[in-house]
Amino acid sequence: MIKVYSSSSCSSCRKAKAWLEKQGLEIEERNILAEPLNEEEIKNILCLTEFGTDEIISTRSKVYEKLAIDFDELSLSEVVKLMVEYPSLLRRPIITDGKKLQIGYNEEEIHQFIPRKIRKLSSLKMAEHLLYMDLEKHQFA
Numbered sequence: 246m247i248k249v250y251s252s253s254s255c256s257s258c259r260k261a262k263a264w265l266e267k268q269g270l271e272i273e274e275r276n277i278l279a280e281p282l283n284e285e286e287i288k289n290i291l292c293l294t295e296f297g298t299d300e301i302i303s304t305r306s307k308v309y310e311k312l313a314i315d316f317d318e319l320s321l322s323e324v325v326k327l328m329v330e331y332p333s334l335l336r337r338p339i340i341t342d343g344k345k346l347q348i349g350y351n352e353e354e355i356h357q358f359i360p361r362k363i364r365k366l367s368s369l370k371m372a373e374h375l376l377y378m379d380l381e382k383h384q385f386a
Contacts, residue, residue: 246271247358250339252278257350258338264352265340268359277339281332287325290339293346298324300348303336 247265249272251258265272282290294300298316302324303309308331316324328334340347345357 246273247340247342248272249274250277250282250335250341251337252276252333255337261338261340261347261350261355264350264355265358270358277332277335277337281329282335284325284329287328289343290341290346291321291325293341293344294348297321301328301336301339302334306333308333 247270249258249262249265251262251274253276262272262274290301291297298321302316312327312331314327319327336348338348338350340355340358342358347354347357
């Protein structure tokens, strides 16, 4: 199951959800502003990041500017507590299947959530199509 942590006002969240649904993937969406993540959920997300809190903190959020905190001076526990208290600190959407993670919407990277078998099948179909087009091109040349 793919989890999409989002907010209703986030256009990137809507794009990600629409893309995943168009691919026929089963998703579970959660508005993190209405139902904030708990400490354990945030820690699970952090375990999947490459760059830790820097990857999931929205430095453009109003609450980030309002808090005016040097996050590098805080312990991980303190940062996680702030994220629980101020869920708008989190970049959105957060997309995970428990093994893979994507922060924000990136059309090229979101393909990672399509099961490998389906991606491989799609690649084979595309290769067949290109071969057919190439054969047609040479036949009529």
